[in-house]
Amino acid sequence: MAHHDDPSYPAEPLYQAREPIHPKAIHGRFRRFKDIVLLVAYGVFFLLPWVRWERGVGPDQAVMFDIPSRRYYLFDLVIHPQDMFLLAGFLILAAWLLFFVTGLVGRAFCGYFCFQTLWTDVFMKVEALVQGDRNKRMRLEKQPWNGEKIAKKGLTVAIWTLIAFWTGFTFTAYWADAPQLFVSFFTLDAVSAAYITTGILTATTLIAAGFAREQVCIYMCPYARFQSVMFDKETLLVSYDAARGEGEAGRQPLKQGLMTLEERHAQGVGDCIDCKLCVQVCPTGIDIRDGLQLECISCGLCIDACDQIMTKRGWPTGLIRYASEQELETGEKPNLLKFRTIGYGVATVAATVLLLYGIFARAPADFSVQQVRQPLFTTLASGDIQNNYNVKINNKLQEPLEFDLAIDGLPEATLSVVGDFDSLEVPADGSRKYLVHVRAPRDAQVERREIQFVLTEENGRIEPLEHDASFVFR
């Protein structure tokens, strides 16, 4: 039976409201690195759809995912539906790379490259620009909803919405001709899918980067959940050197008699002056000094914060630093050449090589031969036997190709293509299907013969292609 007589019965209901986090802005090498990544990522994402590119057939957009015509255009690379294994290869490569990096330096992806982190970062910068730094923002939070608060919060959300909208629109522009979409979008002339995509992305960007923030990392992202599986004692983590920071007598703020390292060490007090700057700068609102936590996205801002304080005091930096659990316990530096790292590294390199090979060794054209199965063979008026084949030719080049089709393995057979053509022409970046009749004199000896279809480009632009098939006599 349940009782409500327990003194620890929570005053809070069973649902927990999110407490807004107002991280303090900080400078330092990790912040600078994050800013560079941010600039590069934003530059690529927002400008790429507008880059023009000349190609023989297809849109003049450098990167475009053209769903209606079933082509992905990546500069000079055109990905056809039958090349979709490249996408699988790319995803496998991404996974191996992620495992490799995680095994080595922990959640580097989360802290520096994840779009949730990047967009949250930008939204926080907007917040800081409009509402001021941490203290001002916290004061504003506590303030009643007066004119100033409405104006500042309103302006923040307005700017967020603009960024979110442009994010959504840019994403949509990857799937259509960007300048055309721009015009049609704002003249309310674009397809509904464009508005729906932009709308959904605007909303999710605004919610995820403006309001949900660390909640996305903690509750929604599966990666946060399985990160621990990939960690071991030698994985580099953003960690607090507890031995140095706490000493024997724990951390103590600066005060009379505890101002210098010598004084502190003499009394067994650690180097941490409990200034809480590392907590204030944390975008997920945790205290790194509590050790490895699910919420930590490994962004390194607490390292910047602590280093800044240590430098100011003239003490050695690195009280919070990238260190492995083992290093903190024994002082032993991580061994980078451990089996797992090498394994993931080899897998990453192998996946890259295979992917590149897959891209560059793609046949410029391919064809398939499917025998008509009903009827498998037909007796003709002359007594000869006829088999029919559906031949489909895909031309992946940016120029038209002209083919001659012949068969090998049945010298007495004749081949004719339905239609009145001199050659099998396949337009640039296109495909054609032809019905082919093959006739051979009746052969009472065998039921079937294995044959090859040979497709030769008339102008020798590509190597001849072969396809196995069989000819059925009875």
Next chain:
Amino acid sequence: MSQTENKQGQVETTGHVWDGDLREYNNPLPRWWLWAFYVTIVFSVVYWILYPAWPYGDSYTKGINTVEYTVEGEDGEEKTVSEHWNTRALFTRDMQSSPSALAQEEWVGKVKDMSFEEIEQDPDTLQFAMSMGNYTFGDYCAACHGAGGQGKIGLFPNLADNAWLYGNSYETIVNKINNGIQGMMPAQNVAEDKIDDLATYVLSLSGEAEISGEAASRGKQAFASCAGCHGAEGKGNEAMGAPNLADAIWGVADVPGCGDDVACKVDEIKHVVNNGIQREMPAFGDRLTETQARMLAIYVRQMGGN
């Protein structure tokens, strides 16, 4: 998640106690999660309003969303129908006005405007016509002629070979599709003592049997009454749909089914001679549009080649 701690530094529990000492940690769900649940409830209510949802009695709530499509009324006038949202209506509408339907319409227009010779020279149009012809064939012709046009000996002609009872001009094929065919060979009254020779003679035209001397001349003599339709040499007559008896193709008498058994072959021929043939292909003109019939003709004509 780490456990939330209360002020005493103990781990906070929900306050429920079972069996005197079992407590449950309080790891509260974030509130926005609860809101997301409420949003799904709102979503479902909006859904009920827009789409068919709740059954009642022998009916159901229809929702306010509608689908419009055109139908041809009894007077031949096209009119727009508006129905509550349902997938059948959606399908009808898509078949009329979706981008694919419009693209198909455009291609059908091309076929309509081109002559058969022009279509044969244009790979894309030919491919389209063959493909549409294939589907039309599946809908209307395959029930008798078979999915691949292979037919059935004695009943339905084989369309996959290169023999054509009425010739293989496109115009003839379209004409036969539209108007149907009465395939008729009257039963022949051949005397008992002549019929074996006649049958053997017919088989000899295509090398299925050997005949010589007296028997050959008796057979040939008896064939005179056949020659009116099948021609003096048994080469057939396309104007009447009389088949060529001198080629390797057998449409009615199952000669290939006999293997090397000549007596069986003779019986097959005798059966046809004695009983005649009465076959009918219905007219499809009122079920196909002109362009459909043309595309069907292209498909059928090219299925077996010349």
